Amino acid sequence: MSPDDEVVTFASELIAIDTTNTADAGGPGTERPAAEYVAGKLAEVGYDVTYVESGARGRGNVIARLAGADPSRGALLVHGHLDVVPADAADWAVHPFSGEVRDGYVWGRGAVDMKGAVAQTLAVARQFKRDGVVPARDLIFAYVADEEAGGLNGASWLVDHRPELFEGATEAISEVGGFSVTVGDSARAYLVETAEKGTMWLRLHARGTAGHGSLLHTDNAVAKLAAAVTRLDQHRFPLVLTGPVRDLLTGLSEMTGIPFDPDDPEPFVARLGHLARMVGATLRDTATVTMLEAGYKTNVVPSVAHATVDARMLPGRDEAFKEELVKVLGPDVEPEWDTMPAVETTFDGRLVDAMAAAIGAEDPGARLLPYMLSAGTDAKSFRRLGIRHFGFAPLRLPPDLDFASLFHGVDERVPVDGLTFGTRVLARLLTQA
Ligand SMILES: [Zn+2]
Numbered sequence: 457m458s459p460d461d462e463v464v465t466f467a468s469e470l471i472a473i474d475t476t477n478t479a480d481a482g483g484p485g486t487e488r489p490a491a492e493y494v495a496g497k498l499a500e501v502g503y504d505v506t507y508v509e510s511g512a513r514g515r516g517n518v519i520a521r522l523a524g525a526d527p528s529r530g531a532l533l534v535h536g537h538l539d540v541v542p543a544d545a546a547d548w549a550v551h552p553f554s555g556e557v558r559d560g561y562v563w564g565r566g567a568v569d570m571k572g573a574v575a576q577t578l579a580v581a582r583q584f585k586r587d588g589v590v591p592a593r594d595l596i597f598a599y600v601a602d603e604e605a606g607g608l609n610g611a612s613w614l615v616d617h618r619p620e621l622f623e624g625a626t627e628a629i630s631e632v633g634g635f636s637v638t639v640g641d642s643a644r645a646y647l648v649e650t651a652e653k654g655t656m657w658l659r660l661h662a663r664g665t666a667g668h669g670s671l672l673h674t675d676n677a678v679a680k681l682a683a684a685v686t687r688l689d690q691h692r693f694p695l696v697l698t699g700p701v702r703d704l705l706t707g708l709s710e711m712t713g714i715p716f717d718p719d720d721p722e723p724f725v726a727r728l729g730h731l732a733r734m735v736g737a738t739l740r741d742t743a744t745v746t747m748l749e750a751g752y753k754t755n756v757v758p759s760v761a762h763a764t765v766d767a768r769m770l771p772g773r774d775e776a777f778k779e780e781l782v783k784v785l786g787p788d789v790e791p792e793w794d795t796m797p798a799v800e801t802t803f804d805g806r807l808v809d810a811m812a813a814a815i816g817a818e819d820p821g822a823r824l825l826p827y828m829l830s831a832g833t834d835a836k837s838f839r840r841l842g843i844r845h846f847g848f849a850p851l852r853l854p855p856d857l858d859f860a861s862l863f864h865g866v867d868e869r870v871p872v873d874g875l876t877f878g879t880r881v882l883a884r885l886l887t888q889a
Pocket residue numbers: 537569570603631
């Protein structure tokens with residue numbers, strides 16, 4: 457059996473295991489059945505499997521190694537997360553936890569984020585073991601919990617408590633990258649994530665004078681917070697063209713023949729169709745208000761009001777971003793932040809060459825381009841072990857598919873032929889990398 461025979465079944469069966477992450481860090485998790493599924497598939501072909509849970513019940517993580525030909529080279533970590541974000545079945549055309557295969561797609565929550573990719577690496581890991589393939593270097597396969605809530609029971613916990621499981625790893629591949637974009641009529645590029653923005657989860661507190669809602673007020677916490685949040689929403693942080701974004705836009709410009717002006721990249725980005733929202737978010741820092749909380753009765757002015765903001769910073773912008781943020785919010789709002797720095801690596805080396813060779817063998821003439829992810833992944837945790845991260849979960853996509861909007865979206869689905877294509881690419885890459 458070849459890995460592309462197994463991948464669709466694995467993707468479908470993994471989606472059917474509901475591993476919704478409720479973001480309750482201390483509560484029981486949902487990943488255990490999926491982790492046991494993966495562990496079983498690995499053990500069945502002869503892997504020694506390590507199954508480990510964080511202190512919280514049910515947060516299953518699975519790690520297995522395959523020895524390579526040259527132990528003096530650092531190991532390659534191949535990781536994926538088993539949890540998914542919630543889905544409301546009422547909104548979907550197909551039940552989000554059915555894993556149904558229909559119209560050439562595998563449907564369901566996790567199809568692209570990231571049970572499809574987990575299925576790919578699982579299928580390749582099994583093929584290597586069954587066929588006695590000795591990869592060029594050690595491979596560490598890791599299937600982890602809790603990515604969707606920051607990895608406190610998954611990657612981050614493992615890095616803090618079980619770093620020996622990743623001993624010798626120098627580089628990693630995982631989400632979000634390796635997918636194709638079609639440029640112009642038919643030219644294809646595969647985007648490899650070489651950087652991701654930093655994350656700041658920001659809480660804003662405004663304080664004022666409490667009192668009866670019928671009186672005159674000049675010091676209303678709710679009004680002060682609302683004004684600050686509106687200023688923040690309307691503020692545009694400065695445009696900074698970072699290395700990976702410049703390389704991406706230069707590559708796309710060469711492919712399309714449309715000129716790109718590094719001093720004014722936005723008109724070019726606006727012409728990128730589905731890609732525009734994703735690439736546009738990597739031209740500057742962003743701060744998006746997502747939660748508001750204040751008051752308890754119509755006729756009572758509360759003394760405090762709170763807001764939560766999802767902020768994302770370009771590499772190297774943490775301090776400048778904070779300064780600017782404080783200025784925009786003004787003196788009435790007290791910010792409190794929790795920051796995870798950006799991740800960035802260069803687009804070069806033997807691993808990148810092997811990615812290009814693997815894609816070139818399966819899709820001749822296609823190009824590989826680096827890009828920056830506007831969101832964050834478990835790469836932020838593994839980077840603490842000094843591991844270089846690349847988002848490379850290969851998928852060939854139909855030209856008109858709005859891939860970015862499928863992440864955490866309604867009717868999340870992944871094309872069957874894209875999955876099998878990516879599995880063949882991965883098998884080549886993991887043999888040679
Ligand atoms: Zn993900």
